[in-house]
Amino acid sequence: MSNSMEPPLSITDRARRRFLITNLAGLLIGIGPCGHCLGSEKKDPPHEPPWWLRLSGDRDAVLRFGNAYLRSHPEERKFEILVARIEKAISTDSDLETAVTRQAACAAMLQHKVREDYRRGELVSVNSWLLSRTEARMYAAAAIFFQTGGSKAE
Amino acid sequence: MFIDARTLADRTLFKSDIAVIGGGPAGITLARGFANRATEVCLIEAGGLEPDTATQALYQGENAGIEYPLSSSRLHWFGGSSNHWGGYCRPLDPIDFEGRDWVPHSGWPFGIEELAPYYPLASEIVEIAPAHFADQAYWQKATEEVLPDPVTGRMQVRYVHFSPPTRFGSRYGPELERASNIEVLLHANVVNIAATAGARAVTHLGIRTLNGRNHQVQAKVYVLASGGLENARLLLSSNDVVQTGLGNQNDLVGRFFMEHPHLSGFGEAVFAELKRLPKVYRERVVVDGRAVKAAFNPSARFLRERRLLNATFMLGLAGQYSREDASDSERSVAHTDMLKAARHFLADESGSIDAEVPPPLGYWLGMGCACEQVPNPDSRVMLAEDRDALGLRRIRLDWRLTEQDRRSLVEHMRSLAMELGALGIGRMLLKIADDGVWPEKVSGGSHHMGTTRMHDDPKRGVVDRNARVHGVDNLYIAGSSVFPTAGAANPTLTLVALTLRLADHLRAQL
Numbered sequence: 043m044s045n046s047m048e049p050p051l052s053i054t055d056r057a058r059r060r061f062l063i064t065n066l067a068g069l070l071i072g073i074g075p076c077g078h079c080l081g082s083e084k085k086d087p088p089h090e091p092p093w094w095l096r097l098s099g100d101r102d103a104v105l106r107f108g109n110a111y112l113r114s115h116p117e118e119r120k121f122e123i124l125v126a127r128i129e130k131a132i133s134t135d136s137d138l139e140t141a142v143t144r145q146a147a148c149a150a151m152l153q154h155k156v157r158e159d160y161r162r163g164e165l166v167s168v169n170s171w172l173l174s175r176t177e178a179r180m181y182a183a184a185a186i187f188f189q190t191g192g193s194k195a196e
Numbered sequence: 197m198f199i200d201a202r203t204l205a206d207r208t209l210f211k212s213d214i215a216v217i218g219g220g221p222a223g224i225t226l227a228r229g230f231a232n233r234a235t236e237v238c239l240i241e242a243g244g245l246e247p248d249t250a251t252q253a254l255y256q257g258e259n260a261g262i263e264y265p266l267s268s269s270r271l272h273w274f275g276g277s278s279n280h281w282g283g284y285c286r287p288l289d290p291i292d293f294e295g296r297d298w299v300p301h302s303g304w305p306f307g308i309e310e311l312a313p314y315y316p317l318a319s320e321i322v323e324i325a326p327a328h329f330a331d332q333a334y335w336q337k338a339t340e341e342v343l344p345d346p347v348t349g350r351m352q353v354r355y356v357h358f359s360p361p362t363r364f365g366s367r368y369g370p371e372l373e374r375a376s377n378i379e380v381l382l383h384a385n386v387v388n389i390a391a392t393a394g395a396r397a398v399t400h401l402g403i404r405t406l407n408g409r410n411h412q413v414q415a416k417v418y419v420l421a422s423g424g425l426e427n428a429r430l431l432l433s434s435n436d437v438v439q440t441g442l443g444n445q446n447d448l449v450g451r452f453f454m455e456h457p458h459l460s461g462f463g464e465a466v467f468a469e470l471k472r473l474p475k476v477y478r479e480r481v482v483v484d485g486r487a488v489k490a491a492f493n494p495s496a497r498f499l500r501e502r503r504l505l506n507a508t509f510m511l512g513l514a515g516q517y518s519r520e521d522a523s524d525s526e527r528s529v530a531h532t533d534m535l536k537a538a539r540h541f542l543a544d545e546s547g548s549i550d551a552e553v554p555p556p557l558g559y560w561l562g563m564g565c566a567c568e569q570v571p572n573p574d575s576r577v578m579l580a581e582d583r584d585a586l587g588l589r590r591i592r593l594d595w596r597l598t599e600q601d602r603r604s605l606v607e608h609m610r611s612l613a614m615e616l617g618a619l620g621i622g623r624m625l626l627k628i629a630d631d632g633v634w635p636e637k638v639s640g641g642s643h644h645m646g647t648t649r650m651h652d653d654p655k656r657g658v659v660d661r662n663a664r665v666h667g668v669d670n671l672y673i674a675g676s677s678v679f680p681t682a683g684a685a686n687p688t689l690t691l692v693a694l695t696l697r698l699a700d701h702l703r704a705q706l
Contacts, residue, residue, distance in 0.1 A: 100536030107537050149540070153620070156541055160617030161348050165610070171534055171625050172613035181537060 091187060092125055094132075094152055098184040108185025110169045111178045121190075124183035131155050131176045152176070198373050200244070201384035202405045207412070210379065212238035213706060215401055215415035217386045217430070219243075220276020221688055222674035222695045223421035224364045224372065225321060229699030231375040235706055238413050239378060240403065242385045242422075243273030245365065250406055254385070254584045255426075257591030261575070262638060264455075264595050269642040270423055274382060275365020277423065277642065283361030284686040285324050286354060287315050287693075289506060291496040292568075292683035298503035301452065301571035302681050305652045305661035314693035321692055323367075324357040324486060331355070335490075338483045341474040343490070347618045350498040350611035356510065358480060358487035359688075384411065385586055389418065389434040389442050389671070397669045398442075404586050417702060421674040421695075424453070424644025428577040428677065429591050431648065431658075431665075443648070443665040446655050450577035450647050454682040455640035456566035457597055459628065462635070463609055465511065466531045467622030468542035468558040478513045478561065492615065493684055494608055505604040506568040506684035509612055514562035519554060531560050534623050542622060561622070566641055567608070568684045569601045577647050597634050606630055643687050648677040662701050663694070674698055 098104045112119050118127070132151050159165065159174030166178050173181075201208075214230065216223045219241030227239045243251045251273065257266040270277045288308065295303025319325040328334045335355055336343045346352060372378050381403070388402035398418045403411040420427050428450040432441035441449050467473050475481055477490045492509045499506060517532050535542065535558035542558070569575075580592035606628065613624035628635055651657020654666035659678050665671040674695045676687040683690075 097540040098537070099539045100533075103533040103536035106533055153541060157618050157620055160614045163348070163610070163614055165614065165617075167626070169530070170627065171530075171623055172610065172617075173623065174617060177538065177541065 092129070092183070093148055094128065094180060095184050095187060097149060097152060098180050101184075101188060104181045104184045105188060107168050107171075107173070107178065108181035108183070111166065111182040112185065114168070115166075115182070118179070118182065119186070121183060121186045124179050124186070128176055128179050128183065152180075197378070198245075198369075198380045198382060201381050201403060201411060202407045202409060204409060204411060206409045208409075210238050210381070210411065210413045212236040212379070212413070212415045214238070214417045214419060214702065215240065215413045216419045216421055216674075217401065218276065218420070218422035218426070218675075219274045219365065219380065220421065220423060220675075221278050221281075221364045222691055223276070223419070224368050225692050225695040226419055226421060226674055226699050226702075227372055227378055227380075228368055229696065229703070231371060231378060233377060235377060235703075237378045238415065239372065239380045240384045240386055240401070240413060241274050241380060241382050243271075244382045245274050245369070247271065247273045247279075250585065251383070254586065254588075256584070257425075257593060258580050258582065260578070260592055260594035262595040262597065264593055264640060266425065266591055266593060269640065270425065270644070273365070274369060274380075275363050278362060278364040278688070280642075281359070281361045281363075281688060282686075283322075283359035285319070285322055285327070285357045285359055285689040286329055286491065286508070286685040287311075288683040288685050288690050289493070289496065291499055292506060292681055292685075296500075296503075299505065299570055299681065301573070301649075301656070304680050305650060311690065311693050311697065314696040315689070317696055318689050318693040319357070322359040322362045322689060324359055327357050329355050329357065335476060335483075335488065339474065339476050339481055341476065343474050343476065344619050346492070346615050348611060348614045350494060351492045351615050352495045353477075354491050354493055354508075355476075355488045356491045356508075356686075358489070381411075381413070386422075386430060387433070387586055387588055388436065389420070389430060391434070391437045391442055391668065393437065395437045395442060395445075395668060398671050406585060415670075417670045417672065417706065419672045419674055419698070419702075420648075423675060424647050424677040425577055425591055425593070427673055427675060428453075428647035429579065429588070432577075432579050433588055443658050443668055443671070445667060448573075448649065448656075448658050451573040451575075452571045452646040452649050452680075453575045453577055453593065453595055453644070454569050454571060454646040454679070455595060456643050456682060456684065456686075457569055457601065457605070457634075458564065458566060458639050458641050459605070459635060460564070460637070460639070461562075462565065462605075462628045463563045463612070463624055463626050464514075464527070464531070465561040465563065465613075465616055465622045465624040466534050466542075466558050467561065467616070468535055468539065469544065469555075470559070472542070472619075472621045473511075473561075478511050492612060494611060498611070502607060504607055505570060505601060507605060507608040508566045508684040509608070510564045511561045512564065513559060515560045517557040517559070519557045521557060527560075530625060532557060534625070538623055541620065563612075565605065565608075566643075566684050566686070567601065567605050568682050570598055571646060571649070571681055572596055572598060595640070597638065599632060602632070602634050641686065643676065643682070645676040645679040645682045645687060648673050649680045650678040651680060663698050672698060672702070
């Protein structure tokens with residue numbers, strides 16, 4: 043958690059959702075097309091990439107895990123579906139919002155959700171790794187994002 | 197006194213109050229229980245004070261089931277298999293003693309409270325006392341590290357203590373040699389346990405040496421302490437009165453052979469920061485001269501909820517990856533990919549205190565597991581047609597594992613992955629396919645258990661709660677062959693505790 047003196051968050055689910063999707067887009071410095079392609083046509087770039095893509099780690103590594111997840115979960119091969127599911131998962135955790143700062147809040151919520159997945163056994167096997175479902179979806183969303191040049195669509 | 201049976205005149209007769217067959221941890225512990233008392237003890241050891249090839253070869257046999265190293269998994273000289281013991285010590289868990297309706301043939305005649313008084317002395321004998329097997333607060337203070345408790349409700353942390361390891365022959369041999377009431381016969385192979393007509397009592401032991409001498413030992417009480425494989429072999433071979441073997445009137449001797457199936461390389465884990473995985477969770481830590489290491493094993497509540505078998509897992513630091521690691525091995529790529537993808541979840545990214553030394557990308561952990569297997573009458577020791585140099589039929593072992601055993605292991609591995617993730621420590625890679633088949637390379641831990649199991653009902657056990665062979669008044673068995681279930685703890689500490697209990701019982705009888 044950050045030690046910033048910014049005031050704590052107090053937001054409704056709706057407000058938080060809007061906040062997650064839009065306000066943190068600025069954190070995504072450096073995320074962009076990488077030249078990999080799923081074989082699908084490039085689409086228009088997204089309005090704003092979701093903030094949590096920044097947390098998805100090394101691009102090539104994420105691509106491998108993300109694509110592996112998508113191969114075994116073809117019904118989720120849509121960026122919007124993944125985004126909606128990840129953000130729904132995060133938005134159900136409200137116990138952190140009064141204790142963390144604005145920028146740290148989202149990362150902490152994601153961390154919390156991923157650990158909760160492990161604690162509850164919400165796991166998927168990806169390339170033989172047992173991963174949190176939320177974490178795996180994040181890699182999958184990032185993989186789509188990277189491979190479609192930033193398009194939200196498959 | 198030590199006596200080399202090869203040097204005695206042929207057909208020498210020894211008489212004592214107690215004859216103990218086998219000079220391993222159980223036999224030596226039992227003999228020590230009578231040292232310098234009025235009771236005369238004759239301890240009979242097939243080997244000498246050093247290993248020799250000819251004696252060791254007597255342990256060779258054949259496999260009918262899972263390939264098993266019948267000779268190299270045990271040692272045939274004074275001190276027995278303690279001579280290659282790894283020293284791992286942990287008591288059985290309370291649930292191991294319970295009759296569990298999902299574990300066929302489970303249930304000891306007593307609970308852990310019966311053995312609990314003997315574990316402290318057993319800990320002294322194997323030189324780990326005072327032991328703290330389950331005291332997280334104690335080890336947190338002793339190691340000066342924060343030791344996170346498991347959070348999934350599936351696992352618990354226990355502390356394996358490492359014996360030096362105690363080599364029972366060299367450690368306790370001099371004490372036995374000095375004891376005025378104990379004779380240790382070396383190079384003396386028991387080839388027959390002779391019984392009265394009707395097999396109500398043992399009359400004497402037939403002894404044979406590799407140089408062709410034959411002797412006899414007569415005693416009031418006989419204790420078979422030759423190990424989990426040889427105990428069964430000797431009973432089955434002693435068939436001059438009961439055709440199927442002494443104590444085998446209900447066809448139980450040799451059945452229910454159990455091991456702790458070990459799988460090397462079944463899983464690996466990676467983690468990014470040493471501070472997230474306390475040292476005692478990943479390596480042996482020496483505190484006050486005692487070496488300990490944390491083990492993860494399933495909680496009793498979880499075992500009951502999911503109707504699973506017990507297991508023990510230990511982690512070990514196996515390697516490190518630099519940020520510039522360029523290895524293209526399959527393992528290295530898989531590990532570094534995971535570390536890079538999950539960086540945000542596994543590292544604080546606060547940077548190194550010493551900027552000149554960048555922290556490594558991460559580490560990988562090897563894993564060891566010892567699993568309980570369900571008692572299975574078809575997993576068994578039999579006699580082969582082939583005979584050894586003394587004319588005894590060799591062992592034919594049919595070690596079997598079941599789907600229930602495998603499913604338990606897979607579920608526990610999942611639990612471990614959950615704990616590592618939930619604690620923010622690392623990520624786990626499972627290398628065992630969930631395909632209903634045991635991996636080909638399953639091995640054991642040289643833990644031979646169950647072949648003369650304990651049960652109050654003669655139709656369900658070879659020995660009673662006092663380790664006396666059902667139907668034979670003066671024959672007892674010491675060692676892990678009497679374990680009705682195997683638990684997931686290495687057996688030496690428990691078999692020593694059981695032997696101490698047997699010594700108490702025999703002292704009251706004699």
